[in-house]
Every structure is written in structure tokens, then in C-alpha cells.
Amino acid sequence: MALPNKAKIPVGTLLAGKHRITREIGRGGMAAVYEAENIDIGKRVAIKVLAQELTTSAVVVERFLREARAAAAIRSPFICDVYDSGRLEDGRPFLVLELLEGESLYERMTVVRTLDFETTVVVMTQVCRGLAKAHAASIVHRDLKPENIFLTKDEEGRLCAKILDFGLAKFYTPMDGGDKQARLTREGAVFGTPAYMSPEQVRGQGAVDHRADLWALGCITFECLTGRTVWQTDQGVAMTFAQIANAPLPRPAEMRPDLPPSFTLWFDRALNRSIEKRHQTAKEFADELAIALGMNASGARGVEPALGTPSLDDIPVELRGGEPSLDGGFGIARTSAPFSASQPGHLSAPGVERRPSPAGLPTPDPELRSLPPQSPGLAFAGPQPTGPVGPGGERPLPRHDVEEPLRARRPGGWGRALLVFGFLVAVGGAGYASYKQFLQVPQDAPPSTAASGTASSTVPTPSTAEPTATRIASPPPTSDLPWIPHVAQAQKELAQGNLKEALGPLKEAYDKGAHGVPRTLLDHVQVALKEANGRAPCSLTGLGRPRTYDLVGRGVRLVAGSRPSIAFGPRGPVVAWTDAHEGSEHAYAVLLDNTLRATGPAVDVTPEGAAVGRPDLKRVGDKLVLTYWDAKGPEAGVHVRWLDPDGRIAGPAVSVASIPRGGNFWPSLAIAPDGFFVVWSDDTDMTSDSEDLFLRRLSSNLEPLGAPVRLTDVVPAGPVKPRARFPSAVVHGDALHILFRLEREPRHMIQHMRLPLADADKSVEPARRGERVDRLAGEVAMVEAEKTRSDGPAIACGAESCYLVWHGDPPTGSASAAYVDPSAAQPLWRKKFAKHGMHPAVAVDAEGHAQLFWYEGGRVVTAALTRDGVGPPTRFARVTGDQPMPSVTPGTKPGEWYAAWLDYEAGHLEPYVARVQCR
Structure with a gap:
């Protein structure tokens, strides 16, 4: 053992x-x-x-x-x-x-669940190019799986997939001694990970060749597009092997209806049990896959889908994890130091939750997840978790149910492996017990001054009263982490405007244990210091890490967080995010003090949820409204609920749209004079050949009024289903303004819909028989007219104007903004303001001043936005990877803004918050 x-x-x-x-x-x-x-x-x-x-x-x-x-x-x-x-x-x-930056394909899929066609073709084509080199050198990998495919960016910022971990590689021609090679690959030995092993590997044939790698890659391609493994692995290795040997292949289109019949034919060949009838070379595999999905292989390679999105779509982050190989192989190291990777997507698989295991090792208990790397900005692929992004930078939840539990993918094996496995379970269980105990440690949080219960009958006007400046965070529970007091001192210095003085305590904190938190905070401050030359229009005055559950001491398992949302309430900033540190993916919220430290333990604000995604906070009077979706379970669909000023539950969850099949909905809530509107996307109507936008009106008490209204009915222009997605909605005057992305492959177009409130209860008329024309509510204008793939739409309105922002896919894309007179849908002007900018967000304060936040060159950047254009930028923090769109809210002082975003910390995704003061 x-x-x-x-x-x-x-x-x-x-x-x-x-x-x-x-x-x-x-x-x-x-x-x-x-x-x-x-x-x-x-x-x-x-x-x-x-x-x-x-x-x-x-x-x-x-x-x-x-x-x-x-x-x-x-x-x-x-x-x-x-x-x-x-x-x-x-x-x-x-x-x-090589120290890599990014995340494994497994991590990406736990975030976005299913990849789009283009991203899949790009990744598989690049993996095949790497395999072609290996096979030409007479080397077969023998353990290809999503954990061993790493997603990063090349020097030009384009998606780059790398193959990891050749620890099981077999050399056709023995190197450095044929006898030793023969002993390692003896007849009857089984090497690899069960779910991706070829029939010849299962049989233990010593003559396994490069076509075993192509079989595994066929399994991975199926999983990328459907969100499921090919074989049901929950009954152990023996049953998995039996399926590989004899079971009929699953039908991809039954799990993802938009897959063309040509893909099924390709898949049948990729997993043909007769070696001679499979694809014979990696090039043949990749070329035929591109054709099967209706793309040109070389053209697909030139595209740069967002890593981790649905490149896909916006993303929140949920599940993370990795799968070890039978021999306990460990993956390659990677780093999440600043780079321009991507990450859209957000995961909690319906039906199944893939979760990492402590220290990246196997644990059969689906309640345990792996412990990510302990280095700030570093991670390893292999049994590893992390996450990504979509148009808004969020991460989409799984689209299809996954029938096999995570443990189904855990390898079994011979006696020795099982003994090791049992030991790891024991260790993981002990760590989880300690973690649960930590969650029960009481902390003193400031008493709430908000009344609980239902909201008033009218929507109150948000108060502009300054929150108590002396509010102090309650101390964290007893901890053996010696750097915590130094970080607290640095945060205090930042709140007082002493940027340089904050550097010393952060360096001391890092020296106390080289922990990921002080290292990441130090990176943020160093970025801000470079701008602190008196010429930058904004300065960093606060920095925080809202999650604290893992700071009780060493050894607590780390679970990735999702894109945070921030709103400035009556008592200060409140941040919400999702993670699965208690099991299922739930949303948590916490109130921050003036130094941006948590005032108490985070509160689970979606206890009824099963796979919660993309929580969004908005202030309404003396309360907050939380909007979110649940991707699975009996309450799958779109929900809203009241929270009090401290970010605690103040009302029941209200179902806006019940969608039993679950999915990715991306709801957006708009505040109206007499209530609310919620807009979301939905493709669960089996009778429809498109994904469309829907709307529902709510009363001032969050009570649904009337039935959901269909806002779009877009018609296909080819074999791929068209989609209206990622709405961003706001009410201005007598109209509802909705910015959204219209996907009609290969184009992703940004559209602006202006819908008079008087027409908000009218669904679009269904197309007449034989008609092939889009049905759209209200007045709609195309905002981005270039033939590119645009993403991440967001809208905000002031007293006399509305601002639209979005970005295009690299390398040709860039961050853009447009100015709209609220009386019309067509923008008065549009402008690319950041050549390499990604995931812009915009907010407007009570005086009508607009502020932009976006990512560029591994930095979080902000600039003023006016009717005349974009002001000079200020870089105030770092961002690693292509993260979801930041969340932005104005503070109480003129020129004060709060931003929350997702960043890598020691290899896992962590929400961070900053305050900037602009002139």
C-alpha cells in the first residue's frame, strides 16, 4: 500500500x-x-x-x-x-x-458544462496537432482525458490547448533499453482512466497504438458537446469496461438536439470498436470533425472563443474538479499569473455535480472537492479544479442533465489502488468535517436596522444616506494563519487613502506564509501603485476578499467561487456569489465594512437551490433584490427574493419562470416606477427551433403579474439553432431597454430593443406558416454592425442618456461603447475604446455620471464615460484569465465606485472587491 x-x-x-x-x-x-x-x-x-x-x-x-x-x-x-x-x-x-496559465478542459466543462461547436473544433484541432507530433515520434499518450488537456493563450492572446502528463506514454520503438519498456507495457496490464479507455486498452493488449488516443479524444469531444461522459460509470470499473466492450453507443442528438446528423456519423466512426474502421490519423480525426459540425478546420483555428465561457456565454462559476488516472498520476503545473486567457461559464451540472477532491486526489464522496494549488496564481492540471466565461464574463450552467454522479468517474482498480483510494477518502473526510465545524463558529455581525418581511406596496427610492463610517468587520474565527492581522492593517491603510503604506503590511503578510490571499492582494496594490502618479483620474481606496470560510486555518478545502455581484445598500456594499463549499451550488451574500472586510460570515441566500447560477443584486429603497437562476431540481428556473441591508434573507424565493428541464437563463431585473421586469433567455421549448428572450412583470412586492411574455422568435438561417441570449435590461421613462446578443452562426450580433411599457404585456405574434422572418417586440436596432463575433452586452441609463457596452472576440475584437437617446433604439454613436479590452461593464450614479470597467492586458481598468466619449483609463488591479464581466455599483461620494470581479488565487477562482475614487 x-x-x-x-x-x-x-x-x-x-x-x-x-x-x-x-x-x-x-x-x-x-x-x-x-x-x-x-x-x-x-x-x-x-x-x-x-x-x-x-x-x-x-x-x-x-x-x-x-x-x-x-x-x-x-x-x-x-x-x-x-x-x-x-x-x-x-x-x-x-x-x-513549463508553468502554464489557464485551466484544464475539465475545469472549463465544469463551468460551462457544454462547449459551443466552434470552441470544440478549435480545441480538438489543436490537440490533434499535438498528437500528430507525438504519434510521428512513435509515442502514444494512453491517458487522454479532459484533465490532461489544458486551455491557455498563446503569445497573441488566442486560445491554445496543450496536452499534459505523458506519464503513461508508450514508445512504439523502445528508448533507452527495450527490456524496461517491455516490462512497463506487458500484456494484460491496464493503464489509463476508465471512461476514456479504448477496447484494446480494456483488454490489456500490449499492441495498443496511437488509435487508442483517437478513441479517447472521441469520448472527450462527445463530452464537450453534450456535457456527459459516453459511458455510465457509476457502477464501477468492471461495468464501465463491460460497456466499452459491448454496449451500444449513445445518440448525441438525444442529449443535444442541435447536433447535426453528420456529427452522429462522425461519432460512430470515432468510437468504432474495430481499430481499422476508426479514424487512422489525428489529422483525419480533426478534419472530419470540423466538417461534421459545419465548419472549416483552418477557419476554426483562427477563431478565439472565450476560454471557459460558453465562449460561449456569460458565466458564473460553480463546480470544479479533476479525475485521477488509475496509477495515481499527477498533472502538470500551471500558473494563473496575469495573462489574457478566457473563462466564460459557470457550472453546476444538472443531475450530477463534478467535484474536485482534496489535494487533487480521488475521493468517492461527492460532497468533497479537490484542494486547489496552494500558490497564488499557480495550479496544476490533472486532478485539478478551477473555473471561467461568456459574453458578460459570467459562466453558464449546464444545459443538459448529467446522469452519472461525479464518483461515477472515479477510477477503481486493483487492490493497491483501492487501498490508496480508501486512505484518501479518510483524509478528505476528516478535512471536510473540520470545514463544517468552521462554518458553525459564531461571529458577531452588526445588527440589522432593516425591517424584515415583505416590501412596501410601492418601490421605494434608494436612499443616498452615507452608511456608518465606523462600522468594523467582526474578527474571523480563531485561526492559525499569521498573516490575517497584516492584511487587515493594509486594508485600513487603503481605506485612508494610503496606498504606499499598504504595501508593507501586505509584504509582511506574504512573508508569514506565502498564502494566496496576501499574494493576490499584493499584486492588486502593485498594479494600482504604478498608476498613482498624480495623473491617473482614479485611485484605489479599498480592496477586499469577501469569502472567508477557508481562512480558519491551514488544510481547509478550497472551492472555486463564481462571478460576484455587488450593490451598495443602506449599510454599505453587499456582495453575492455562488460556490459549493457546503455541497450544492448556492448563492452567498455578505455585508462589507469601510475597509471592505466582511462584517460577519457569509449567509446562504438560496437555501432551497440545487444548482444556483449568476446571482445579481440591486438596491431598492432600504432593501436589496436578488435575482438568480436554479439549473436543476424541482424548483429549476428564474427566481427573485428580498434581502435586508446586511444581505440576509428578507422574503421567500419567488418563482418568475418555472422551467422543469433546467438550463441557462441569464435573467436581468429592471426596476420600474411601479414594480419590476425580469428578462431571461430560454431554449427549453421543444416545439421551437430557437432560443429566445422572455419577459415577466412583477409587482412592487415581487409578485408575478400575468404570464411570461415572449419577446423574440428568431428563425434559423442554417443548421445551427439561432439564439437570443444574455439580456441586460433597464427601464428609462416609458420604455424598457434590453441589450442582448443574437447568435446566428457564425456571427454574434449585439441588438438593442426599445419596448414601450404599454406594450410589455404583449407577446410577439407567431410566424405564419412558411414565413422565415424574425419576430421581435418593440423597436430593435443592430448596435454592432461589423461581421464579427460580439459578446458581453450591458446597458445602463442616466437621466437623459443610455450607455451600451460590449466586446468582440479576439484577436480582431475590442471593447466598444455606444450612446443612445432613450427615445430611440438606434445609437447616436458607437466607438471602440480599448483595442484589446474585454468584458466591459457600465454603471451610472444618481447624478447621471457613467463609469466604465473592463479587463485589458491582465489588468482591471476604469474610465469615465460621457456623451462625448471615453475618458483616460486607470488600471487599479490585476485579473488573471478571461474572467466574467465585473459587477459595478456607485458609492455614496461623488466619483466613488465599487467593482467586484473574479480572479485566480492560488489556482482557484476567487471573488475580489475594490473601491476607486475618481476625480
């Missing part, structure tokens, strides 16, 4: 005389991964060290070192590099790896 991997390399240790360890990223039963810096040239790398307990096995050591030999034999931008190898003084072998 393999013992736990306990031996650690101290920070500061110098390996091979040139690589200095800076922190541990993560560890598993087979290896530990560290971040290191080459002291000669300053290059940051990842060091993967074999567990000391396994060094006595020559077979394990050989398999570990095979990764270096395999990578050395292949040169491809689509395969993770291994730079060097060596041994520690105690004999443990180590590898020096």
Missing part, C-alpha cells in the same frame, strides 16, 4: 544549483508540485517531485521519468514542455516543467 505523500521541500531550497523553490502548488499520492525560479535567468517554472514513498519502485520511477523523455522527443506548441529532470539528495526524481 502506498503511503501518503508527506515529505515537503522547504521554501528557499535550491534544486540542481539553479531552481529556488518559492512555494508549493499542490500534492497528490504520486507527486508534489512546486513553483520555482531559475536564479540565473529569473524564469518561473514548475517542479514536479515524486513522492518519497514511491522511489523504491523502479517501475513507478521509470513511469515518472518517462514524461520527460516523451516531451523531449516531441516539439509542439500544443504539448506542455518538460525542460529538465534530476534527483534530490534523498534520491527523489524531479521534473522541471
Whole structure:
């Protein structure tokens, strides 16, 4: 039985005389991964060290070192590099790896559940290019799975997929001794991950060749497009193997109706049990996939879908996790240091929740998720979690039910593997118990001054009274994290406008334990300091990390958070997000003090939910309204509810739209003089050949008035279903304004709908028999007229004007804004204001001043927006990856703005909040 991997390399240790360890990223039963810096040239790398307990096995050591030999034999931008190898003084072998930025395909799919056709073709084409190089070098990977495909960006900011972990690679031509190779691949041995193994691997045939990789890639492609694994794996490895050998293939179109028949034909060939009838080369695999999905392979490669979105769509983040291979293999290191990757999407799979396991290792209990890397901005692929983004930067929930539970994908195996597995379960269970105990630690939160119960009969006007400035966050529960007081001191300095003075405490905090929180906060402050030259129009005056459940001490499992939403209530800023640290994906909310520290423990504000997505907060008088969707369960659909000024539940959840099949709805709430309007997208009508926008009016008490109203009925112009998605709605005067994305492949167009309130209860008329014309409510104008793929629409209105913002897909896309006279739908002007800007958001304060926030060059940027255009920008924080659109709200002082966004912290996604003061 393999013992736990306990031996650690101290920070500061110098390996091979040139690589200095800076922190541990993560560890598993087979290896530990560290971040290191080459002291000669300053290059940051990842060091993967074999567990000391396994060094006595020559077979394990050989398999570990095979990764270096395999990578050395292949040169491809689509395969993770291994730079060097060596041994520690105690004999443990180590590898020096490329440090990557981004997330694994598995992590992406746990966020967006299903990928769009274009993203799938781009990823699979690039993986096939990497495989073609490997196969040409007589190397077969033998353990391809979503965890071993890493999504990052190339130097030009385009999506780049890299193959990881050649630890199980087989060399056709023996290298460095044929006998050793033969022993490692002996007849009857089974290597790989069950759900993706080919029939010949299941049979333990020693003659497994490169076509086993193409089988696995066929399984992965199916999962990308349907959100399900090909085989039902919940009954263990033996039953999985039986299905691989004999079970009929599932029908993709039954799980995703918009898949064309040509894809089914392609899939049948990709998973043909006769090796000779499958695709014979990686190029053939990729070329035929592009044709099957109605795309040109070379053209698809030139597109840059948002990583992690639905590139897809907006995204919230939910489930994270990874799946280990039977031999306990550990993945490649990656970093989430600032880069321009992407991430749309948000996950909680209906029917199934994929969850990581502590330290990225297998745990059969679906209540446990993996512990992400312990380095700020670093992560490893393999059993690893993280997340992404869509048009608004949010992350979409799964579109289809997933029938197999996560544990269904956990590998079984021979006796030794099961013993290791049992040990990990015990360790994970103990950690989870401690975590649950932490949640019960009481904290003193300021008493609420808001009345609970139902809202008044009229919609009150938001108060502009300044919240109590002396409000102080309650102390966190007893913790062994020594850096917490230093972070608190830094936050106090920031709140007093002392940006430089905040740097010292943050450096001290980082030196106290190299934790991800102080490191990430330090990165944010350093970005702001570069702008603090007196010329930048805005300055950073507050910085916070709203989630605190994991700060009780070391060893608490980390669970990714989703895109946060922020609103400034009567008592200060309230932030909401979703995560699954208590099991299912729920929304949590917390009130922040003047230093942007949580005033108490976060409150579960959707306790009835099963897979909650994209919570959105808006202030209404002395309360807040929470809008969200639930993607599965008996209450699947769109919901709203009242929260009090502290962000606690103040009313029952109200169902705006009950959608039993679940899905991604992206609701947007607009405040009207006498109530509210909620707009969402829905494609669950089986009789419709499009995804459309729907509207429902609510009273001032959030009571639904009348039935849902259909706002669009768009007709197909080809084989792909058209979609009206990601609405952003606001009421101005006597009209409802809705900005949305119209997808008619290959174009994604931004449309502005102006709907008079008097017509808000009228559904669009159904098309007459044989008519092929779009039916749209109100007056609609195309905002983005270029032939590009636009994304992330958002709208905000002041007293006399409305501002529209969106972005285009890279590399040709950029952040754009438009100015609209509220009396018409057509913009008076539109302008690209940031050549490489992504996911812009806009808000308007009580005086009508508009402020933009967006991401560019790994930074969070803000600028004023007026009728005359966009003002000079200020960079005040970092952002890693292509994250969802930030949430923005004005403060109480002139020029004061609050922004909340998602960023990588030590390899997992974490909500952050900032306050800026602009002149």
C-alpha cells in the first residue's frame, strides 16, 4: 500500500544549483508540485517531485521519468514542455516543467458544462496537432482525458490547448533499453482512466497504438458537446469496461438536439470498436470533425472563443474538479499569473455535480472537492479544479442533465489502488468535517436596522444616506494563519487613502506564509501603485476578499467561487456569489465594512437551490433584490427574493419562470416606477427551433403579474439553432431597454430593443406558416454592425442618456461603447475604446455620471464615460484569465465606485472587491 505523500521541500531550497523553490502548488499520492525560479535567468517554472514513498519502485520511477523523455522527443506548441529532470539528495526524481496559465478542459466543462461547436473544433484541432507530433515520434499518450488537456493563450492572446502528463506514454520503438519498456507495457496490464479507455486498452493488449488516443479524444469531444461522459460509470470499473466492450453507443442528438446528423456519423466512426474502421490519423480525426459540425478546420483555428465561457456565454462559476488516472498520476503545473486567457461559464451540472477532491486526489464522496494549488496564481492540471466565461464574463450552467454522479468517474482498480483510494477518502473526510465545524463558529455581525418581511406596496427610492463610517468587520474565527492581522492593517491603510503604506503590511503578510490571499492582494496594490502618479483620474481606496470560510486555518478545502455581484445598500456594499463549499451550488451574500472586510460570515441566500447560477443584486429603497437562476431540481428556473441591508434573507424565493428541464437563463431585473421586469433567455421549448428572450412583470412586492411574455422568435438561417441570449435590461421613462446578443452562426450580433411599457404585456405574434422572418417586440436596432463575433452586452441609463457596452472576440475584437437617446433604439454613436479590452461593464450614479470597467492586458481598468466619449483609463488591479464581466455599483461620494470581479488565487477562482475614487 502506498503511503501518503508527506515529505515537503522547504521554501528557499535550491534544486540542481539553479531552481529556488518559492512555494508549493499542490500534492497528490504520486507527486508534489512546486513553483520555482531559475536564479540565473529569473524564469518561473514548475517542479514536479515524486513522492518519497514511491522511489523504491523502479517501475513507478521509470513511469515518472518517462514524461520527460516523451516531451523531449516531441516539439509542439500544443504539448506542455518538460525542460529538465534530476534527483534530490534523498534520491527523489524531479521534473522541471513549463508553468502554464489557464485551466484544464475539465475545469472549463465544469463551468460551462457544454462547449459551443466552434470552441470544440478549435480545441480538438489543436490537440490533434499535438498528437500528430507525438504519434510521428512513435509515442502514444494512453491517458487522454479532459484533465490532461489544458486551455491557455498563446503569445497573441488566442486560445491554445496543450496536452499534459505523458506519464503513461508508450514508445512504439523502445528508448533507452527495450527490456524496461517491455516490462512497463506487458500484456494484460491496464493503464489509463476508465471512461476514456479504448477496447484494446480494456483488454490489456500490449499492441495498443496511437488509435487508442483517437478513441479517447472521441469520448472527450462527445463530452464537450453534450456535457456527459459516453459511458455510465457509476457502477464501477468492471461495468464501465463491460460497456466499452459491448454496449451500444449513445445518440448525441438525444442529449443535444442541435447536433447535426453528420456529427452522429462522425461519432460512430470515432468510437468504432474495430481499430481499422476508426479514424487512422489525428489529422483525419480533426478534419472530419470540423466538417461534421459545419465548419472549416483552418477557419476554426483562427477563431478565439472565450476560454471557459460558453465562449460561449456569460458565466458564473460553480463546480470544479479533476479525475485521477488509475496509477495515481499527477498533472502538470500551471500558473494563473496575469495573462489574457478566457473563462466564460459557470457550472453546476444538472443531475450530477463534478467535484474536485482534496489535494487533487480521488475521493468517492461527492460532497468533497479537490484542494486547489496552494500558490497564488499557480495550479496544476490533472486532478485539478478551477473555473471561467461568456459574453458578460459570467459562466453558464449546464444545459443538459448529467446522469452519472461525479464518483461515477472515479477510477477503481486493483487492490493497491483501492487501498490508496480508501486512505484518501479518510483524509478528505476528516478535512471536510473540520470545514463544517468552521462554518458553525459564531461571529458577531452588526445588527440589522432593516425591517424584515415583505416590501412596501410601492418601490421605494434608494436612499443616498452615507452608511456608518465606523462600522468594523467582526474578527474571523480563531485561526492559525499569521498573516490575517497584516492584511487587515493594509486594508485600513487603503481605506485612508494610503496606498504606499499598504504595501508593507501586505509584504509582511506574504512573508508569514506565502498564502494566496496576501499574494493576490499584493499584486492588486502593485498594479494600482504604478498608476498613482498624480495623473491617473482614479485611485484605489479599498480592496477586499469577501469569502472567508477557508481562512480558519491551514488544510481547509478550497472551492472555486463564481462571478460576484455587488450593490451598495443602506449599510454599505453587499456582495453575492455562488460556490459549493457546503455541497450544492448556492448563492452567498455578505455585508462589507469601510475597509471592505466582511462584517460577519457569509449567509446562504438560496437555501432551497440545487444548482444556483449568476446571482445579481440591486438596491431598492432600504432593501436589496436578488435575482438568480436554479439549473436543476424541482424548483429549476428564474427566481427573485428580498434581502435586508446586511444581505440576509428578507422574503421567500419567488418563482418568475418555472422551467422543469433546467438550463441557462441569464435573467436581468429592471426596476420600474411601479414594480419590476425580469428578462431571461430560454431554449427549453421543444416545439421551437430557437432560443429566445422572455419577459415577466412583477409587482412592487415581487409578485408575478400575468404570464411570461415572449419577446423574440428568431428563425434559423442554417443548421445551427439561432439564439437570443444574455439580456441586460433597464427601464428609462416609458420604455424598457434590453441589450442582448443574437447568435446566428457564425456571427454574434449585439441588438438593442426599445419596448414601450404599454406594450410589455404583449407577446410577439407567431410566424405564419412558411414565413422565415424574425419576430421581435418593440423597436430593435443592430448596435454592432461589423461581421464579427460580439459578446458581453450591458446597458445602463442616466437621466437623459443610455450607455451600451460590449466586446468582440479576439484577436480582431475590442471593447466598444455606444450612446443612445432613450427615445430611440438606434445609437447616436458607437466607438471602440480599448483595442484589446474585454468584458466591459457600465454603471451610472444618481447624478447621471457613467463609469466604465473592463479587463485589458491582465489588468482591471476604469474610465469615465460621457456623451462625448471615453475618458483616460486607470488600471487599479490585476485579473488573471478571461474572467466574467465585473459587477459595478456607485458609492455614496461623488466619483466613488465599487467593482467586484473574479480572479485566480492560488489556482482557484476567487471573488475580489475594490473601491476607486475618481476625480
